Amino acid sequence: MDNNCEQERSRGRNPTPRELKELRAYIANFLDRKDPNWRLMNHVVEYIDLRADVSRYHLSNSTAVQKILKLDGKFVVLASELPLAWQPKTTTTENPSDRVLEQRYDTYSNRHVTQSLNVLRLIRILLNESILSHNLEVGSPPSLSHTAAKNIEMMGKEICASVPQYFDCLGAARDGLHGNSTKIDPLHSPNQTFDCYTLIYPLYIAARSRFSPNDLKPWSIKELHYIGSHFSIRNAELVAQMLENGTDCENTWGVYAMLGGYAFAA
Structure with a gap:
């Protein structure tokens, strides 16, 4: 096994640093705790800690699944x-487009x-993958796996x-472009x-899941290649190649x- 992959897995087993929790507790005194972003990040911290607990303390299947379901x-x-x-x-499109999956996009x-x-969606994908990856104890309802999938x-x-709004230059993203919106190769601002x-990262998480629909992975890979070539973003190409070659070490x-x-800096 590649040492770098193993090092990254080890980091993934670590809980949220105590200092970060203390900082967030202090900042919470000056913020609206009902703010969706604040609540979201609280749940992300819980996810990181739960993932560490499951790995470090070898929780039983039933206990792990119960905690995962509660957080989900x-x-x-x-x-x-x-x-x-x-x-x-x-928006539902009348005609198929390479930039739109199943002729539907959100703005x-x-x-x-x-x-x-x-971020909320990709964490839910990881949580529900955890449910499916655990060997559920005898007596667990079959509907649980079906619901997770x-x-x-x-x-x-x-x-x-969610993605056509930002890169479908001749369709959903046309109004946000500089200059001539019908231009095939428009200029893009930083x-x-x-x-x-x-x-890139949400598309990667959606595509890498073996429980995703069959058409989702090839479509996501195609769009990552498009982001890489059209917007000159090399990392999009790298992630697309990882998905194609299976060289991501199964390490998100x-x-x-x-x-x-x-990805969590919104």
Whole structure:
């Protein structure tokens, strides 16, 4: 096994640093604790700690699944309580497009909302993968695995629906371009390029799951190649190649670190 992969796995077993928790506890005195981003990051911290606990303390299958389900439920509640400004507008296209999966895409008020919701989705994918990867004890309801698989499928499709707004230059993203919107190779601002960069990790998480729909992985790989070539983002090409070659060491946090840790910075 590659040493770098093993080192990244070891880091993934570590809980949230105590200093970060203390800092967040202090900052909480000056912020609106009902803010969706603040609540989201609280749940992400819980996820990191739970992942470490499951690995370090060898929790039983039933205990681990119970804790995972409880945390996944918190993400579900958060998603159900989002303000109206966070809700996307769904558009159905009349004709198939290489940039749109299943002829449907979502438009958000800004990149920060998209990024935060994609963090919620990718963590839910990882949580539900954990449910499926555990050897559930005899007597566990079969519906549990079915529900987890459906959750992964739904989150993956929602991630894919969030991306055309930012890179479909001749369609969903046309209004955000500089200059002539019908130009085949338009100029992109640094902000537009960064918008696309923030899509790489969610697309990677959605595509790498073996529980995602069959068409989702090849579509995501194609879009990552497009981001890489059209927006000159080399890391998008690298991630696409990892997915194609299966060389990501099955380690999501190694890819996260390679991308610069931007994904939770909404």
